[in-house]
Amino acid sequence: MRINGPGLILTLSLAAAPIHLAAQTDSEPLSAIDWLSDVVREVPKPITNQPAPSSQDVTESASVIEVTTTPLGQIKLDAVGLLPRSTTGLPADFWTRSSAKALGMQLSDLRADLPPPLSQFLTTLLLAELPAPADSADGAEMFLARVDKFLEIGALDQAQALVQRAGPTRPVLFGRWFDVSLLTGREDAACTSMLQTPSIAPTYPARIFCLARAGDWDAAALTLGTGETLGVITKKEVDLLSRFLDPELFEGEPLLPIPDRITPLTFRMHEAIGEPLSLGGLPHAFAYANLSDKNGWKSRISAAERLTRTGAIPPSQLFALYNERTPAASGGVWDRVEAIQAFETSLKAGDPGGISTHLPRAMRAMRSAGLEHAFAQSYGPQLGKFPLTSEAQSDAIRAGLMSKDYELAANSDLPSGTPELWKRVATGQLGGARSDDALEAAVIAAFNAETPPEIFASLLSERRLGEAVIQAMGLMADGPRSDPADIERGLTLLNQLGLADVARQTALHMLLTRPRA
Missing domain, CATH: 1.25.40 (Serine Threonine Protein Phosphatase 5, Tetratricopeptide repeat)
Structure with a gap:
C-alpha cells in the first residue's frame, strides 16, 4: 500500500464486524453470524475412554498461511495481528481513541461486497497489528469482530491465520477455529485439541464428531447414548449423529430433512453420510468447502467465483481453476x-x-x-x-x-x-478539472478538497481515525451506484488522511464500472 501526502494521518486500512460466537460463556453472544456452531454451550459430563489431557500445545497449523504462535504475555487479543505497522504504515493510535464495542459494531455493519479496492483495503485493516482500543477488555471484541468479518466474506484462510496467531485453544477463540477447520477440511488439529483440553468444554455433538474422527468409535457411541439419555442432544442431532457413526444401519432409509439451522458441523456430517447440503442460500464461508478437489470441477469454479467476488480468495486461484481442463459443455x-x-x-x-x-x-x-x-x-x-x-x-x-x-x-x-478524467485520476492531476456529470464531479471535488468533510470533523478532532475510515468506506459501499455526495465525502476523507492510493483505485473503479448508457 502506498501512502501519499503528509496529510492528516498516515495509513489506514480496516474493517471487521463484531460477531461474537457461542464460545462466550458468561455473557450473551454479540455475534451477528448465526451459523457458527454451538461448540461450547455447556460442559459435558465426564466421558470414559477419552484421551488423557496433555499440557502440550498443538503445533500443527490448520492454516494455509504459515503462522507461528508466540506467547502474547499481557498483549490484549484486540491488538493481535499479522501485518506489523512497518508493513501497513497505520498510525499507532488508529484504534486507541475509540470504543472497542463501537468499532466492532461499525465493522459488522460494513457490507461483505464492498467495491474491490475497498475490500482489499479492508483485508489489510483486519490483519493489521495495532494497539488495542483503550477500553479493550478480555472479551476481545475487536479481535472477534475482525475474525468474524473474514468469516462473513468467506475468507477462511485469513480468519484461521488470525486465530492461529492468537492461540486457537483459548476458550473464546476455539469455536471459530473449530468451525473454520471444518469448512477447510483441516479439522484434525482442532479435534486433537478438543479431546486433549477439558477446559475447552465442547458440546456432545462436537465431541462425538471428534472422537469418531480419532477412530474411537466406542467412546463416540457411548457419548451419543449418554447425551441422549441426559436430554442434552436433540432428536435431530441424534438422527444425524447415529447415521454419521454407523451409516450402514440406515441404508435404504429416507434422506434426513434439511436442518433448520445449518452449521459447519452439521454441514460436514451431512457430507460424510453421503447427503451433502446445497450451497444455495448458505453464507459465503460454506462455499469454501466446495474448493476441495474432491468436488466436481463446475462446483469448484462456482465456489471460486463467489469467493473471488468478495475478495476472500486471490483471482489467481480462480483463473487456475478455469484452466484446469477442457470444458465438455457450453453455456453459463x-x-x-x-x-x-x-x-x-x-x-x-x-x-x-x-x-x-x-x-x-x-x-x-x-x-x-x-x-x-x-x-x-x-x-x-x-x-x-x-x-x-x-x-x-x-x-x-x-x-x-x-x-x-x-x-x-x-x-x-x-x-x-x-476519457481524459481517467488519466487525471490515475495520476492525481485533477487541478482545474470540470464535469457536469454527477459522479465525475464528485470525484473531481474529492481530490481537489483542501479539508476533510464536515461530517468527520468530530471524529478527526478526537483522532478516532478508525471510526472515520469505516464510515467513509460505508458511504461508498454501493460502488458507482452510491450517492455522488457520499462518494465525494468518502474519497475526500481517504485522500485527506494520506490514503491517496486507495482513494484513486476506488475512484477509478467507480468510473470504469459505472452502468453504461
Missing part, C-alpha cells in the same frame, strides 16, 4: 472458461492478433459475472506491451487502470476516445 460458466482459456493461450504465446480477438470476449464474460476487476488484477499489467486493435486496446486500458499498475497504464499511449 463453461462459456467463461472457454473465453479465458482462449485468451490465455494467446497471451502466453505473445500473439497480438489472438489477444485482440479473444480479449474483448473474455472481458465481457468476466464483466457479466461481476469479475471484471479480478480479470484486471490478474492480466491488466501484462496487456500494455502488445499492439492491439482499437477495441482490444480499449479493453486493455480499462484492465490496466483497474489493476495495481494503474499509473503505468495511465502514462501509456491511451487510445483516442479514452
Whole structure:
C-alpha cells in the first residue's frame, strides 16, 4: 500500500464486524453470524475412554498461511495481528481513541461486497497489528469482530491465520477455529485439541464428531447414548449423529430433512453420510468447502467465483481453476472458461492478433459475472506491451487502470476516445478539472478538497481515525451506484488522511464500472 501526502494521518486500512460466537460463556453472544456452531454451550459430563489431557500445545497449523504462535504475555487479543505497522504504515493510535464495542459494531455493519479496492483495503485493516482500543477488555471484541468479518466474506484462510496467531485453544477463540477447520477440511488439529483440553468444554455433538474422527468409535457411541439419555442432544442431532457413526444401519432409509439451522458441523456430517447440503442460500464461508478437489470441477469454479467476488480468495486461484481442463459443455460458466482459456493461450504465446480477438470476449464474460476487476488484477499489467486493435486496446486500458499498475497504464499511449478524467485520476492531476456529470464531479471535488468533510470533523478532532475510515468506506459501499455526495465525502476523507492510493483505485473503479448508457 502506498501512502501519499503528509496529510492528516498516515495509513489506514480496516474493517471487521463484531460477531461474537457461542464460545462466550458468561455473557450473551454479540455475534451477528448465526451459523457458527454451538461448540461450547455447556460442559459435558465426564466421558470414559477419552484421551488423557496433555499440557502440550498443538503445533500443527490448520492454516494455509504459515503462522507461528508466540506467547502474547499481557498483549490484549484486540491488538493481535499479522501485518506489523512497518508493513501497513497505520498510525499507532488508529484504534486507541475509540470504543472497542463501537468499532466492532461499525465493522459488522460494513457490507461483505464492498467495491474491490475497498475490500482489499479492508483485508489489510483486519490483519493489521495495532494497539488495542483503550477500553479493550478480555472479551476481545475487536479481535472477534475482525475474525468474524473474514468469516462473513468467506475468507477462511485469513480468519484461521488470525486465530492461529492468537492461540486457537483459548476458550473464546476455539469455536471459530473449530468451525473454520471444518469448512477447510483441516479439522484434525482442532479435534486433537478438543479431546486433549477439558477446559475447552465442547458440546456432545462436537465431541462425538471428534472422537469418531480419532477412530474411537466406542467412546463416540457411548457419548451419543449418554447425551441422549441426559436430554442434552436433540432428536435431530441424534438422527444425524447415529447415521454419521454407523451409516450402514440406515441404508435404504429416507434422506434426513434439511436442518433448520445449518452449521459447519452439521454441514460436514451431512457430507460424510453421503447427503451433502446445497450451497444455495448458505453464507459465503460454506462455499469454501466446495474448493476441495474432491468436488466436481463446475462446483469448484462456482465456489471460486463467489469467493473471488468478495475478495476472500486471490483471482489467481480462480483463473487456475478455469484452466484446469477442457470444458465438455457450453453455456453459463463453461462459456467463461472457454473465453479465458482462449485468451490465455494467446497471451502466453505473445500473439497480438489472438489477444485482440479473444480479449474483448473474455472481458465481457468476466464483466457479466461481476469479475471484471479480478480479470484486471490478474492480466491488466501484462496487456500494455502488445499492439492491439482499437477495441482490444480499449479493453486493455480499462484492465490496466483497474489493476495495481494503474499509473503505468495511465502514462501509456491511451487510445483516442479514452476519457481524459481517467488519466487525471490515475495520476492525481485533477487541478482545474470540470464535469457536469454527477459522479465525475464528485470525484473531481474529492481530490481537489483542501479539508476533510464536515461530517468527520468530530471524529478527526478526537483522532478516532478508525471510526472515520469505516464510515467513509460505508458511504461508498454501493460502488458507482452510491450517492455522488457520499462518494465525494468518502474519497475526500481517504485522500485527506494520506490514503491517496486507495482513494484513486476506488475512484477509478467507480468510473470504469459505472452502468453504461
